[in-house]
Every structure is written in structure tokens, then in C-alpha cells.
Amino acid sequence: MKHSWWKESVVYQIYPRSFMDSNGDGIGDIQGIILKLDYLKELGIDTIWLSPVYESPNDDNGYDISNYHKIMDEFGTMEDWEELLHQVHMRDMKLIMDLVVNHTSDEHEWFVQAKSSKDNPYRDYYIWRDPKEDGSEPNNWASNFGGSAWEYNEQTEDYYLHLFSKKQPDLNWENEKLRDEIFSMMKWWLDKGIDGFRMDVINFISKGEGLPNGEIQPGRPYASGSRHYRNGPKIHHYLREMNQKVLSHYDLMTVGEMPGVTPDQAKEYTGEDRNELNMVFQFEHVGLDNGPNGKWDLKPLDLMELKQSLSRWQYALGESGWNSLYFNNHDQPRSLSRFGNDGKYRMESAKMLATLLHMMKGTPYVYQGEELGMTNVAFESIDSYKDIETLQAYTELKEQGFSEEEVMKSIHHKSRDNARTPMQWNAEEYAGFSISEPWLAVNPNYTSINAEAEMANEASIFHYYKQLIQLRRQNDLIVYGSYQLILEEEPEIFAYVRTYQGKKLLVICNFYKGEPTFKLPRDINFMTKQLLLSNYKVDEQMSISEFSMQPYEARVYLLN
Structure with a gap:
């Protein structure tokens, strides 16, 4: 398997509106990002993924672009952006931009x-x-x-x-002239010196011939047409053309957001001989807590399902293609509240989830605030929410007869605004994000959960993320080693082994607050063991063949 910088990177996603406000208007901006680059360098980040900063009427927070060659006034100017790129590169980091070309704004x-x-x-x-x-x-x-x-x-x-808001009309990729316009816009940004693209819903760009009807579910006015526009008939043709005309001429990282993609399809998109993309974002694992009626229908995550899902992707892309590793982004609720325990075991479960993900094979993505253990927010009134998807769900669920209490419970668990509350920098008013009231309210727990407090505490989630990132940088085994799930039937423990050039990495995570017994499978042989990381104090002399685990405990051993 080829070595590449993007395989060895840890990526940090910035949602500009909520990251840092430099001019006191309550909206994060590009100069605010520049102010915090040393913080990201301290964390150990290699690559920054910037959510859209292009000109936009903001119907969907910048994912509705009205001019691909201009910067949104609220965020600053093109000069600000050029300074950002310069400052990122000066710190030996890379910058990838969001590419939104399934649709534009209706104001384009x-x-x-x-x-x-x-x-x-x-x-x-x-x-x-x-x-x-x-x-x-x-x-x-x-x-x-x-x-x-x-x-x-x-x-x-x-x-x-419009597959999204009515202010986001879909582009017609059948039109060669349009494709050439998009490719020349991509070159324009690449020639400015960016290091790659994250591509928004890129597997939606090829629509099925004739746009046939979808199947309507009982009680719903419209059908999901997704099987007619996800991974459509010409998708590989379009991506190979994009690669041939644009991507192959630069040393880039590309990741395609692809709802509904399967492991076999991902191999086709990311195989090294396929000349399409480096990796995809898939959604299988973040759909496991959706009930039969979709994301607002809540059900608890089943660890056995999570093991099967993540392992299926690890195995499928083990030799060909590449995985992206994430639990959080701007479209997902906070994973700590969702899959961990954001109360008594906030620190332990945040560290456990990070260990589980970062020790896998693939490129890890950290979403802003994840490294601080930021949590979901539970605004009391729907009036505090800004996300278009959340507001439409509120109206539709109420129309379907659900009570205010039921609807708000779903929104508290799943709203995209959980990820979009302002970054919590310190315990001052508005969490140090701004000197005036932010565009979206700050999570009230900022007085105890913030970057200043985390950085001052050696045992914090921030310092643990720093260690995880450092470990990956020092060990090719973590980047390139093969993956093997162990203790498949164990209902509370997620454990796996990574193997590379005669060395083994043993990763053991207790996913819940119980105290299950870990038993090492007999076929894992080693002469020496070294504890690389743990979220509890561990007696390094103790045997690892069998031991009782503490709530949300995580350990990583190097076996020789």
C-alpha cells in the first residue's frame, strides 16, 4: 500500500460561523480562525478542513453558494482568506476547502x-x-x-x-459546459495553493435516467427518490473526468461525502488504480441510532451493530481504498452525548470514543470542540434553533401529531445545531467566542467545559487527543497496520488488533459504564507488552490475559 501524506494526517474541521469571532459581530470569521491556528498546531493537527466560506445568502449556512470566487462578507475578504492560507502553510499545516457542486444557491x-x-x-x-x-x-x-x-x-x-432547500437548485452534470465551468473553478482555487477538497454530497451529481418516482412510505406525502440519485449511472465517469482534468495535476487530498454508499461502492470510488477520490465519508455507523422512521425516531445505539459496521468498513478497505474515521461533524450531534456519557463519565467516555476511532486504519477527523468534550445542547424553545433541517422537522413532526415534548426530545438528541453552538474558548461571557451575543446561543456548560480549562489540566480530554495524534505520528503501525476485530460476541467491549511488520497494537474499549471482564484471546501471542495510552491509571506490570474493566475504560498496548 502506497504511503501518502493524507493517510498520515489528522484533519480538523472548522465550521467558520461558530469557531472564533474576531470583530465582535457575533459571527465567527476568517481572522478569528487565524487567531487560533497556534491552538490547532499545539493540538497536533496537520490538515484543516474549512466548511464553506464562499458568498452565500446562508439559507443552509453557506452550503448554498451564490459565487464560488468570492468570500462571504460576514467571514471577511479574499485578502483575509489568502492570509489564512499563508499562515496555515507557515505552520506546516494544510488547508482543504469544501466543494459544493451538486447544487448552487438560487441567487447564483x-x-x-x-x-x-x-x-x-x-x-x-x-x-x-x-x-x-x-x-x-x-x-x-x-x-x-x-x-x-x-x-x-x-x-x-x-x-x-432541489434535493435540499428550494434555495439550492441542483446542477445538471449532464451538461459538459457546466462541468468545465466547475473544473475551471476548482483549478482556480488549487492554483491559489489549497491542498484538496471535501466534496459535499458528491455521489448525488448523477441522476437516474428519466427521474422515475420513488416508493412512498405510508403516511408520507413524498417518496425518497434517493435510489435514483445516489451513486447514479454516470457518477464514475464524472469523477474520473474531474480527476483527469483537475485532481491528478496536484498533490491533493480528496474526500467525497457520500450518503448511502456501501463498502463495495467505496472501493470503486477510492481504489488507488481507479483515479477517482482518496476516501469517502460514509454514514452507516452514524445511522445506527435511527429508528425505523429515520433520524428523528430515536433508538439507543447497539454496540454489536457498531462493531459490525466499523469492522465491515475496516475489512472492505483494508487492502484497496482508504477509510475516513469520524463520529462528529457539522451535520451530526455531539458524539459524546450520543454514544458516550456526557454526565458523570464525560472525561472517560470522551477519551474512550477517541481511542476507539483514532487507533483504527484510516484518516481521523476531529470536529471543532470534540477535543474539549463539548456536548449536545438542549435549548428549551424551538425559537433558539437556527438549522433549516431542524426547523422543518419540528413543523412536520408536529403536523404528524407528535407532542411538543416528544418533538423537542428528538431535536435535543439529533439536531445539527448541537454541533454548531459556538466554540467554548474560556469561561468569560459568550465563552470567549465573541464579545457580543453570538448568532446561535452558547451551550450553558461553557463555564466548566472550555479550551482554557482543558489546556491547563494535564489529565484533560484535550491533552488526551494530543497524545492520540502524537502516537499516530510516531507509529506507522497505527496508520498502515491491518485490522482484526476480537471478542466479537462480547456485548460491552469493543476490542481489536492492528498488525504491521511483526508488531501488534491491542486496543481495548469498554463502551459502557459497567465493569465487564476482558479476556485476551489465546491466539494473540507476544513476548513483551508496552502500555501506550489509557484513560485510567493502570499498573503496567499486571497481566492483560484477564482483567476487570472500569466504566468507559480504554487501553492501547504495543505487543512485540
């Missing part, structure tokens, strides 16, 4: 032109269909944010497709 000049008349030169940059005879939508697809995936355009008396 292309769409303003396209909707004006049927013979406009930009018309074919988007996906248009005539109404049915009764005037209704061309098919029954639901938008991923609720409601229909079609919006009527008065000027041309037909509908355009």
Missing part, C-alpha cells in the same frame, strides 16, 4: 439567468421538468430537508429540482 448568477427564460444560455445548467397534466410536480421525490424536491418557477411555468 447561473440560476438567475436560467430561470429567466427557456432559451437562456444557462438554462441547461440546472434540471427542469414540465408539470404533470394536473399542474403537479414532475415526480414524487421528497427533498432531504422535507417537502417536495421540486419548486415551481412562474417565469417559465415549469419546475426545477
Whole structure:
């Protein structure tokens, strides 16, 4: 397997609106990021992934882009961005940008032109269909944010497709001229010196021929059309063309966000001889606590399912392709509240979850605040939430007859705003994020959970993340070693072995607050053992063949 810088990286995702406000308007900005680069360097980060900072009306917090070549006023100027890139590179770090090309904003000049008349030169940059005879939508697809995936355009008396908000019309990748526009925009950013792209819902860009109806679930007005637009018929053609015309000319890291992708499909997207992408973000493991009716239907995570899911991906991409490792991002609730224990065992469970993930094979992603043990927020009123998906879910769930209490419980668990509350820098007002009231309220626990307190405490979650990142940097075994799940049937312990050049890494995680007994499988032989990391004090002389584990305990041993 080839060695590459992006395989050896640890990536830190910045959600600019919530990271650091430098000018006191309550909104995070680019100069704020520059102020905190030394903090990221101290943590050990190699690569920063910047969520969108392009010009946008902010219907979906910047994922609705109105100009790919401009910076959003709230975030600063192109000069600010260029200074950021310079400062990142000066610290020997890399910067990857978000590439959002499944859709634009409806305020993008292309769409303003396209909707004006049927013979406009930009018309074919988007996906248009005539109404049915009764005037209704061309098919029954639901938008991923609720409601229909079609919006009527008065000027041309037909509908355009939007798989997300109606202010996010989908681009027509069948149009070669459009593809060339996108490729030249990508080159424009790469020539400025960026180090790669995270590609938003990139497996949605090829729609199924004829856009056929989806199957409607009982009680729902619209159908998920996802099988007709995820991993569509021309997706590999488009990605290979992108690679050939753009990506292959630079030393880059590329990761494609791909809802609904399977391990076998991921191999096709990321195989080294395939010339498409380096890795994908898949969603299987973060869907395991969804009930039968989707993400707002809560069910507890089953550890056995998590083991099977993560292991299936480790095995599938073990020899060909590459995994991205994450529990958190801007679209997911805080993993500590979701899969760990954000009360009595906050420190222990945060460290355990980090150990479980960072010792696997793949590139780990840290989402801002994860390294501090930031938690979900439970705003009392829906009026405190800003996320478009959350607000639409609130309306739809209430219409379906769920009580206020039931709906708010789901939102407290699953809202994307859990990840978007401002970064908690210190115990001062507004958590040191801003000197004025932030765009989204701060989690009230900032007085005890913040970067200043974490950095001052050697036993903190922050310092533990630092150790994890350092270990990966020092050990090729952690980056390139093969993976093997052990104790498959053990209901409370997630343990696995990594093997590389005659050395073994043994990773043992107690996933719950019980005290199960760990028993080392007999076929794991070693002469010497060295404890590399643990989230409790451990007697290093004690035998590891059998021992009782403490709540949320994690240990990593090097075996020779």
C-alpha cells in the first residue's frame, strides 16, 4: 500500500460561523480562525478542513453558494482568506476547502439567468421538468430537508429540482459546459495553493435516467427518490473526468461525502488504480441510532451493530481504498452525548470514543470542540434553533401529531445545531467566542467545559487527543497496520488488533459504564507488552490475559 501524506494526517474541521469571532459581530470569521491556528498546531493537527466560506445568502449556512470566487462578507475578504492560507502553510499545516457542486444557491448568477427564460444560455445548467397534466410536480421525490424536491418557477411555468432547500437548485452534470465551468473553478482555487477538497454530497451529481418516482412510505406525502440519485449511472465517469482534468495535476487530498454508499461502492470510488477520490465519508455507523422512521425516531445505539459496521468498513478497505474515521461533524450531534456519557463519565467516555476511532486504519477527523468534550445542547424553545433541517422537522413532526415534548426530545438528541453552538474558548461571557451575543446561543456548560480549562489540566480530554495524534505520528503501525476485530460476541467491549511488520497494537474499549471482564484471546501471542495510552491509571506490570474493566475504560498496548 502506497504511503501518502493524507493517510498520515489528522484533519480538523472548522465550521467558520461558530469557531472564533474576531470583530465582535457575533459571527465567527476568517481572522478569528487565524487567531487560533497556534491552538490547532499545539493540538497536533496537520490538515484543516474549512466548511464553506464562499458568498452565500446562508439559507443552509453557506452550503448554498451564490459565487464560488468570492468570500462571504460576514467571514471577511479574499485578502483575509489568502492570509489564512499563508499562515496555515507557515505552520506546516494544510488547508482543504469544501466543494459544493451538486447544487448552487438560487441567487447564483447561473440560476438567475436560467430561470429567466427557456432559451437562456444557462438554462441547461440546472434540471427542469414540465408539470404533470394536473399542474403537479414532475415526480414524487421528497427533498432531504422535507417537502417536495421540486419548486415551481412562474417565469417559465415549469419546475426545477432541489434535493435540499428550494434555495439550492441542483446542477445538471449532464451538461459538459457546466462541468468545465466547475473544473475551471476548482483549478482556480488549487492554483491559489489549497491542498484538496471535501466534496459535499458528491455521489448525488448523477441522476437516474428519466427521474422515475420513488416508493412512498405510508403516511408520507413524498417518496425518497434517493435510489435514483445516489451513486447514479454516470457518477464514475464524472469523477474520473474531474480527476483527469483537475485532481491528478496536484498533490491533493480528496474526500467525497457520500450518503448511502456501501463498502463495495467505496472501493470503486477510492481504489488507488481507479483515479477517482482518496476516501469517502460514509454514514452507516452514524445511522445506527435511527429508528425505523429515520433520524428523528430515536433508538439507543447497539454496540454489536457498531462493531459490525466499523469492522465491515475496516475489512472492505483494508487492502484497496482508504477509510475516513469520524463520529462528529457539522451535520451530526455531539458524539459524546450520543454514544458516550456526557454526565458523570464525560472525561472517560470522551477519551474512550477517541481511542476507539483514532487507533483504527484510516484518516481521523476531529470536529471543532470534540477535543474539549463539548456536548449536545438542549435549548428549551424551538425559537433558539437556527438549522433549516431542524426547523422543518419540528413543523412536520408536529403536523404528524407528535407532542411538543416528544418533538423537542428528538431535536435535543439529533439536531445539527448541537454541533454548531459556538466554540467554548474560556469561561468569560459568550465563552470567549465573541464579545457580543453570538448568532446561535452558547451551550450553558461553557463555564466548566472550555479550551482554557482543558489546556491547563494535564489529565484533560484535550491533552488526551494530543497524545492520540502524537502516537499516530510516531507509529506507522497505527496508520498502515491491518485490522482484526476480537471478542466479537462480547456485548460491552469493543476490542481489536492492528498488525504491521511483526508488531501488534491491542486496543481495548469498554463502551459502557459497567465493569465487564476482558479476556485476551489465546491466539494473540507476544513476548513483551508496552502500555501506550489509557484513560485510567493502570499498573503496567499486571497481566492483560484477564482483567476487570472500569466504566468507559480504554487501553492501547504495543505487543512485540
